[in-house]
Amino acid sequence: MSPDEISKMLRRVRQGKLSVEEAVDRLRTLPYEDLGYAKIDHHRSLRQGFPEVVFARGKAPEQVEGIVSRMLANKHNILITRGDEALYERIVRLDKTAEFYALSGAIAIRRDRKIRGKGKIAVVCAGTSDIPVAEEAAVTAETMGNPVETLYDVGVAGIHRLLSKSRHLREARVIVCVAGMEGALPSVVAGLVSAPVIAVPSSIGYGASFRGLAALLGMLNSCSPNVCVVNIDNGFGAGYLASVMNRL
Amino acid sequence: MSPDEISKMLRRVRQGKLSVEEAVDRLRTLPYEDLGYAKIDHHRSLRQGFPEVVFARGKAPEQVEGIVSRMLANKHNILITRGDEALYERIVRLDKTAEFYALSGAIAIRRDRKIRGKGKIAVVCAGTSDIPVAEEAAVTAETMGNPVETLYDVGVAGIHRLLSKSRHLREARVIVCVAGMEGALPSVVAGLVSAPVIAVPSSIGYGASFRGLAALLGMLNSCSPNVCVVNIDNGFGAGYLASVMNRL
Amino acid sequence: MSPDEISKMLRRVRQGKLSVEEAVDRLRTLPYEDLGYAKIDHHRSLRQGFPEVVFARGKAPEQVEGIVSRMLANKHNILITRGDEALYERIVRLDKTAEFYALSGAIAIRRDRKIRGKGKIAVVCAGTSDIPVAEEAAVTAETMGNPVETLYDVGVAGIHRLLSKSRHLREARVIVCVAGMEGALPSVVAGLVSAPVIAVPSSIGYGASFRGLAALLGMLNSCSPNVCVVNIDNGFGAGYLASVMNRL
Amino acid sequence: MSPDEISKMLRRVRQGKLSVEEAVDRLRTLPYEDLGYAKIDHHRSLRQGFPEVVFARGKAPEQVEGIVSRMLANKHNILITRGDEALYERIVRLDKTAEFYALSGAIAIRRDRKIRGKGKIAVVCAGTSDIPVAEEAAVTAETMGNPVETLYDVGVAGIHRLLSKSRHLREARVIVCVAGMEGALPSVVAGLVSAPVIAVPSSIGYGASFRGLAALLGMLNSCSPNVCVVNIDNGFGAGYLASVMNRL
Amino acid sequence: MSPDEISKMLRRVRQGKLSVEEAVDRLRTLPYEDLGYAKIDHHRSLRQGFPEVVFARGKAPEQVEGIVSRMLANKHNILITRGDEALYERIVRLDKTAEFYALSGAIAIRRDRKIRGKGKIAVVCAGTSDIPVAEEAAVTAETMGNPVETLYDVGVAGIHRLLSKSRHLREARVIVCVAGMEGALPSVVAGLVSAPVIAVPSSIGYGASFRGLAALLGMLNSCSPNVCVVNIDNGFGAGYLASVMNRL
Amino acid sequence: MSPDEISKMLRRVRQGKLSVEEAVDRLRTLPYEDLGYAKIDHHRSLRQGFPEVVFARGKAPEQVEGIVSRMLANKHNILITRGDEALYERIVRLDKTAEFYALSGAIAIRRDRKIRGKGKIAVVCAGTSDIPVAEEAAVTAETMGNPVETLYDVGVAGIHRLLSKSRHLREARVIVCVAGMEGALPSVVAGLVSAPVIAVPSSIGYGASFRGLAALLGMLNSCSPNVCVVNIDNGFGAGYLASVMNRL
Amino acid sequence: MSPDEISKMLRRVRQGKLSVEEAVDRLRTLPYEDLGYAKIDHHRSLRQGFPEVVFARGKAPEQVEGIVSRMLANKHNILITRGDEALYERIVRLDKTAEFYALSGAIAIRRDRKIRGKGKIAVVCAGTSDIPVAEEAAVTAETMGNPVETLYDVGVAGIHRLLSKSRHLREARVIVCVAGMEGALPSVVAGLVSAPVIAVPSSIGYGASFRGLAALLGMLNSCSPNVCVVNIDNGFGAGYLASVMNRL
């Protein structure tokens, strides 16, 4: 609640148009809905045309179904991340337009297809095995109203594959860059462009990759200053943040 | 070199205006300058009006001095990070307008004071001890042409201090948020705004803070999706990235 | 054995009412029961009306069954943690009143329902996925004779959800606060109240959460001084300790 | 601000006794004082007779001096932690009654010596080298109005030293237990009493103690359920929390 | 080969009783047998009446069977660690006297039951869940010819359970002490006796036990100087080493 | 593209034999093939007679099949690592000569059996359980045209087994040395020879081996200066690098 | 107190030779002396002719001096570890026979030079830089009445240096083996002998040695079963434990 809204409400109290009790309530009530096991926050989507998002892992299928049912009451896009085939079967029964992305487990219900991003978001990944994380980022950015271009398998060991695509990189307004193993790709990509680069370490690798820790540390230590980092395998976060930037 | 520039040059070769040898050279030569111990990259600043930057730690004072002398030949702003009083004495002899920021050790030579950012950048920090890192971010953003507002000592243990400033936060186009110890501030700040939040873990703390590791992990696991993270104590990177975003 | 009891026994020895051999034995014998694979300690429950507790994980179902059979001989409440449906089937055959808590795997046999806590214990958790740990804490506190109020899904990314409940928090005499990911909730909660806050990191998260390590470090570095921490996912310990405090 | 206070203020607005503008201000203003580099929070101490606390490490001596000067304006006790002889010289000039605790670096200004704790707090430590941390806990608890008993050098390798003091332990309402190296003391102490035990890992040790990590992990894994843990070397936090519990 | 043996052989060469070629061979050949995938070392058992040992995990059942078949050719005891029911079925077909220890997965073939140890070895463990590791230590020590006494479930949280057994501990010539979680038991045990204590961290625990790391660090930092440590869950190593010490 | 090739092409542009557009394209096009989910890099094999390699783990079987189909179009050897029986069934249908190595999961299609290495490569491992990693190294080196000798189960605890093979070690031009647990073998081997030793930590072990971390750290700290290290379990990398060295 | 002693005392109580009050006291009093900041435990030395030991690091010089003054009252040997020249100056004033070992910082006062060990203890180290730790072990073992032989700079990279000393190793009843960097020496040594080997990781090394962690992990994973491990740099513990074993 902004100071303006508080002023307006207080004036209505002085004018006797609003009871003291009700005003106290309003000051305490906020725009979320309580399902007991979850509190759905319509706040962000209400304000900004953002999708409503459910992180499926660690939730029972019935819980996800219950949450989505409520979300369908308004008209926003809905994005479910880290789901699976079985969950999709439940969701598509709630809404026939639901789409399933098998590699990442994402499920999207798009009811608002307006383009809101001001430019193109490029989603780049280093190896074939990083595609699931890249897909999650791409689906997220698309569901949030952005044109997305994907560039897969352009790791730094064959730098010519990457350089041959540098025009595509330079055309993007924001870049999401996924890499496992040594996680060197974002540094090189960021050196080729002046756009912000969101680096996503993937847990791809073995041995001393320590499930993405090597890539994470590499990205945090990037010598390119236009790089920032999100959590390991967090394609959703990268796609979301890219969308936020692309609306600036 | 963009495809356009290659086309243009090749046409000049065909027209006999450029010798084959020279063309080969140009394709190989790139806009950097070689001092032996360092290769100064004028590329970014040439293209974008960005400042030239020197990371002073781990370099001999004479090396920094040598690099800055060369940089003064063009007209960009110059930013030296992680310097000290003694280094400042050397630099101010090269250029009287050099300014020293004692808490962060930053030295700035501002010759171009044009505002290039499209909005305000807010630099927020959790505790008094985080101010050096916050200052580095603020100086970087200012040197890159941005209006900056600072909000210090608004940690989450006294959430009312932060909430009383939420209008200031909502007015910012990009937010830099520095916190040590548990690193919880960016999550809370990001929940209050829709702007991108660049989280900077600081090495402030003791014991199980493990020199910023606790704050770093906390920020990477933020449940707010508009948060991205840079290296521990990397105020410069945060300020730089905020500037990149603020030009979008 | 308290000095008083030793004095009393020694006097009986002097008066010839107790043989030297028997006294030596008593000094060596303590109130536990030996099943070979386990030594049941009736000590605490005898003294304080505390429940008898079995940690089921890592024990064979027959072992748990054997231990519970013995415990049923006295009249205390019995709490089994980290069990499952199959174990519950065994236990409910021993005592029909046994209750099963599916999310946390807790099994409780309540024969003494007297309220012993002097106030209310609030159990708060940050996300839907943290509920199993929170449930373990709540069941433990209830089995130990405390009124418990639960507040679920009030994470810091939507701080208004938490603030709207701050009266409930302030009414609690002791607060248990469960959070995974960045583990920031206890710091914020502790800033709103003056009661002791027992923070429980949950292993919820992925990537750089490192199975609860991020949340654990965050909580240990809390800038609120009324926060203490127990082991990752240790809902039982938190509920037990809250009960101890609530009897003070 | 509690709902009651909001109601009262709103009634005054309705009655025309308070202008709308002023009410907006009050809703935004909170009881802290802004020194620029620090925001002093009088909140806790105002409400509960708690001392005002300054963590000196990482702050310039002038900053600490500035903060303390403001704090002297009200009548609470003042506690400065992690200070040194030089800082004490400055502080004692502000208030002659300031006391210096050389081992821990604590400085206390006690103007309110009322006993507020309902029982005795025992501060126990395992070895001579743990005394600085224990002292910080003891001074904190004393400054917050508690009777404190200290038991030093009672580590588990000579268990008889500890057992001979068990009556003292059982008489305490809350126990603070400091240990470095393997950090086993709190588990043993907690097994002897029914009071809550606040375990403080100290950074004492070498090699595989990893500056207190070994003790920290040991304490978090305590098999005694009445143990909770605070940060490594955090004597202040333990003393504060013990005081909070001792007022329950 | 000892210098004595070399002297003897060289004398036989000088006397012409041994050809130069054969001597070269002997100097190169050593008492092991080569199965291609494994080199069986009869060395230790030949010299000392030690059992032949096979670590089954990570080896195919046929490989273990093959190795044991060869070992049966001589008359030593045979010990297989980390096996399972299925492997036992194979082994018992090779030798009917093979015994299976279900908790630890150990399989022992005892053909030499002579007592070689000079005193009693005590195997102590902290909790019921530590028994598998303790059993591996006990079986190893027995197979190597030692009288073994076991004391299970005597963790430090109920110190009286341990103290009531202190005579048993003092009677042992060597003590093996297994503990998970905080790993405090060896420090306390070692303080009660003057015998060497071999500490075995077990991987029992959850959360911040980090699969035995907490216990391992605790034991390495023991303040009792008569404690040494072996790898996590290494019951075999502890039992073996205890046997070596018990023959001193 | 080398400067020579650029010169040649530019001359053809000047002579009008090549259009400007085509030249721009060539400068951008590089010798890889794009399957959408993967970009096959024929570069290395084209240039050096190296095999084409597919890392199967994390790729769908159809993806591996698709990649291999394309690779079969040219005449190089093909090596698939980390495959399994099921994948082999697919591959052998594409090419009857495919061979399967069950321990390591390697699949090799050898169409070029020319010996290219200038000497022998020795592949040594410490224990029976390390053989899978050693096999991957051996198959890789053989597929790349090297004579390979294997020495298995020669760990340092029975140093005589290793020393009896020292002539074999000294005859090798390059040595690959695999070891898990404490990873000490490469240091000892490297002390016996003057050839380069490529150390491969294996994830064999338990407890404090932390899945190969102990062996990795041991090898990185080797006191023998002719040792270098590759990733945990990276038999392929070691075999590849040994082949590169053996062609020097 | 043994059961025998309790019986005897109780009989004296029955006979009226001892008052009840005094008996209670005795049961509580144990043979240690309380200096306030330290409790001197004369227990071990009283019973076994062991030296009294002071760990100097982390204690003020006056504290060490105070403790040693008391210890001089009885006739045991006294060992101070981790001291320095300045501390030695203080101690030698208390007792002229005090000896200083400059590399390790040990100070020994030997008043009882009786040989109590039943054989020779060998102290072996890998490199010149490990000598300080080895010296601490050797001094400790000597002060505890053992013949000690030292073998320095026999690391595994030049295995022949070690092998040429194998007779010396085989003659020892117990071996202490110090190594930094990869920590491989104990495995090799233990393979050459049948005596118990106490491995001491030293913090010698750089980079990935992580101050002894690499050596520690290596030793814990030793494939030789007659190896046990003590803390990093813990020469004292190794020497003490070797003495305990050598009295068996």
Next chain:
Amino acid sequence: MSPDEISKMLRRVRQGKLSVEEAVDRLRTLPYEDLGYAKIDHHRSLRQGFPEVVFARGKAPEQVEGIVSRMLANKHNILITRGDEALYERIVRLDKTAEFYALSGAIAIRRDRKIRGKGKIAVVCAGTSDIPVAEEAAVTAETMGNPVETLYDVGVAGIHRLLSKSRHLREARVIVCVAGMEGALPSVVAGLVSAPVIAVPSSIGYGASFRGLAALLGMLNSCSPNVCVVNIDNGFGAGYLASVMNRL
């Protein structure tokens, strides 16, 4: 000692030209020299014209001086690593030709300047701050008889700086590649060449570089198979190994 040498010696024994005692001695004696605190190993240098090497850190200056004095008795090159100005003053008095390399602290005495390497070794580093480590590698390789070319400050954030030097890289027979921070350089360099690349992580960086750990992990996870890794800051090892390879 090779089998040939053993045969020869044995024949002399048979012929009576060598006494049995002397033969036993020879079998035990090896070509090293014993200074008490160090055993100088002339083995490698005798055999291969390699320099004698002293690692100065952790050794007293007199110890280094003593070792070097002995080494001067033969005619090999001598290399001292991690020394300083003061040590150089001592060494240059022993031999006037000693050279000091201030950045790395290396001291070289070159008496044999024969080129033994078969090609050029390139030493590449990512940033100005990595030069000390690169210098150590370069000096080592030069002292071992190799032509060395250095390429400094060619990090991946400005990939054009590196690509413009790719001809230089392709001309090298072996490449040493030093990088701190994210450690991405070796992967990119190795993708441009077919020579073996020895990656050296440097401890340059701050925060999440964890003193070189990030670079180390990045290099171990390199997706280029012609990369191997040595310890953090181990320029000497890299230069030595490059020399070994360059003699192949």
